[in-house]
Amino acid sequence: MKLAGESWKRFCGLSFAPALRWALAGVLVLLFAASAEAARISDMQDTNVWEQAIRFFSLRDDVVRTALLGSIFLGISCGLLGSFIVVRKLSLFGDTLSHAVLPGVAIGYLVAGEKDPFAIFVGATVAGVLGTVVVNLIKKTTHIKEDSSLGMVLAGFYGIGIVLMNRIQKLPTGTQSGVNKFLFGQAAAVSPTEVWMIAGVAVAAVLMVLLFYRQFLLGSFDIGFARSLGLPAGLFHYLLMMLLAFTVVVSLQAVGAVLVSAMLVIPAASAYLLTDRMHRMLVLASVFGIFSGVLGAFFSFLGNSLPTGPLMVLAASSIFTLSFLFSPKHGLVSRWRKRRRGQKRIENENTLKAIYQVRESYGFAGEGVRVKDLALRMGETTDETRRRLEKLAAVGVCDLKEIEGKSYAFLNPDGWLRACAVVRNHRLWELYLTNQAEYEPDHVHDDAEVIEHILGEETVRHLERLLDYPAEDPHGKLIPSLADLQRSLTKGSSEDKATGYRMPNQ
Amino acid sequence: MQEIPLETHDLTVAYDKRPVLYGVDVQVPEGKLVGIVGPNGAGKSTLIKAIMGIVPITGGWVKVFGESFARGAKRVGYVPQRESVDWDFPVNVMDVVLMGRYGRLGLMGRVSKADREIAEACLDKVGMLPYAKRQISNLSGGQQQRVFLARALAQESDLYLMDEPFVGVDAATEAAIIELLRELKGRGKTILVVHHDLPTAQTYFDMLMLLNMRLVAFGPTEEVFTQELLQKTYGGRLTILSEVANTVMKESK
Ligand SMILES: Nc1ncnc2c1ncn2[C@@H]1O[C@H](COP(=O)(O)OP(=O)(O)O)[C@@H](O)[C@H]1O
Ligand SMILES: [Mg+2]
DSSP states (O other), X not given: OHHHHHHHHHHHHHHTSSSHHHHHHHHHIIIIIXXXXXXXXXXXXXXXXXXXXXXXXXTOSHHHHHHHHXXXXXXXHHHHHHHHHHHTTOHHHHHHHHHHTHHHHHHHHHHHSSOOHHHHHHHHHHHHHHHHHHHHHHHHHSSOOHHHHHHHHHHHHHHHHHHHHHHHHHSTTGGGSOTTHHHHOOGGGOOHHHHHHHHHHHHHHHHHHXXXXXXXXXXXXXXXXXXXXXXXXXXXXXXXXXXXXXXXHHHHHHHOTTTHHHHXXXXXXXXHHHOSSHHHHHHHHHHHHHHHHHHHHHHHHHTTSOOHHHHHHHXXXXXXXXXXXXXXXXXXXXXXXXXXXXXXXXXXXXXXXXXXXXXXXXXXXXXXXEHHHHHHHHTSOHHHHHHHHHHHHHTTSEEEEEETTEEEEEEOHHHHHHHHHHHHHHHHHHHHHHHTSOOOGGGSXXXXXXXXXTOOHHHHHHHHHHTTSOSBOTTSOBOOOHHHHHHHHHHHTTSOTTSOOOOTTO | OOOOSEEEEEEEEEETTEEEEEEEEEEEOTTOEEEEEOOTTSXXXXXXXXXXXXXXXXXXXXXXXXXXXXXXXXXXXEEOOGGGSOTTSSOBHHHHHHHTTGGGSTTTOOOOHHHHHHHHHHHHHTTOGGGTTSBGGGSOHHHHHHHHHHHHHHTOOSEEEEEOTTTTOOHHHHHHHHHHHHHHHXXXXXXXXXXXXXXXXXXXXXXEEEESSSEEEEEXXXXXXXXXXXXXXXXXXXXXXXXXXXXHHHHHO
């Protein structure tokens, strides 16, 4: 199992890469290359697992071929329909639908007297539609809200289904009936007829989405606007719901009623984290769906016919976890990084501000500030201050120098400009709060401590205009103005810029 | 012959049998900027939606340019309330504006280059062209509203129905939008705008529709914007009433 674990890691590593190409490549690797590579590794290792893997991916086995094809098509339809479910906030509806079909499966079996795919298909579809009707009926005729009625129908229909299944198990032919496989799925139990049905639904879904992409998109985003255009929005809504119902019904054998909705939602939700365009989401979700389906079938095969549904969902959940952590925009890790960067910037800006304040206390005489004075100002030890300054030096706005045995910090023009900007933001905001918003001067400092780091240039100009280009803050201190700053910068560029900088307002 | 852009007769709408609009009769003349004014829950949005068949009507009829709405739909543009959609939806600004073209594409037609150019021109008009590739959740409220406006412009309609286009919009954007609406009017378009700020309603619109579950009054602003009619519209709500009374008083000086 160790090797299987490694290949698992490799596949997942490929799948989270945002570029579609990689995910596709992953599937291709899975389908074609794995056997070749496996042969090489198997020389050194216990071969049992790899022999199984080769058997699986070389598609020698009819059963495997059927299961694999079924998983691929299932992944496509689940990804496509799931995407619409997710953006329309219909996940709970999908869950209800997939549980509501269960009694239909049992009744289909009982009526046909055997595991007849068509009888089960019809039974499941009817039960699914009935479930939907009951939900709407409860919603329309009582004041029970939709989530409750969905929950009730889900549980109620599922309960009936379980009772019927138990009865079937107790029949003389019951133990061989295979209806229990409809709960958690068994890809290996998928018959060729069922694969045809799964493929049919997948092809229909792909065709419909290709042909009517615009209708589905607009209907999902803004159905009122779709109606206002005179488009048959209702018709397309029902078309989508019908495709959804068929997807659920044909997926039952492979994934099982309990977890079909997870196969709808999880690949789509992973894709939703990775892209912000609907068409990309559809493609990504399908790829993730295929990937989860194939992996689920594979591990079910390795584990000697473990239930497929949970394994598929496990694969899908791993993909989701990776998207959740590493999505460039919405991922936990990238958000954490962004926050770290922000914190570092704020820390540096606070150091710059303190340097400004120390120079202000010198009356802007001299060019550098003594590290000791800075430490006093910031209320910390000189070592701590030195570490702060080294961080500033690392971003290239500050130099540390020893003069006559004493340490000094010098800001270069960029650093000084930045320091003035932070002080200006702080003091402008305090002034704005006291003058325009009429706060007491002792109420405004803490707020300004936060705001000073996030004011954009446009807002600053606006504030300056609003306050009529003020020269002093509420505490009587100078406010370095934007215009002065720029003037001093152009003047300063001719001077030696390795040393400190003059106060602009001087 | 002059067409009547919008005519309703005895228009009645109910949600789950609870009537929210009774017998509304209006005839909106061409080339007018019309404000629809009334308290919260007065049925302003419902009126607009009923005109376009978004909610079913329980009685009466609606005609746009002398035809049923289904036939005249291409000549009607719509700006829904901003909260009516999910702004986290995975589309960008351009995608949304192109939706304004869908009504002209037929069921399976493709978006053409010409459609794109029109969409770009409309985005430019509302000053949102630089944002064309932005995902819509990364926009401010005012920007989102302008995207909706651009989408309606892309419809190239003759009658526009706009539901609260000024909500959550900064003063500069509001002024820009009103400028745009006046320009549309100058080109002979008819525009109905749901609006909830009375003082500005008086200055923005040529005609006002005072609505509170029924049509209280409909006519030129100077005739309709009277203390008596406003009192009838906002009846019972003292805070608003006194506010309105004050504005009316100020205006009449
Ligand atoms: N979909 C709906 N179902 C049931 N009642 C609704 C629905 N939409 C609006 N209403 C009710 O209809 C009345 C009018 O609503 P609306 O037209 O949105 O008012 P307005 O836009 O003037 O604020 C309100 O009482 C509201 O609660
Ligand atoms: Mg409204």
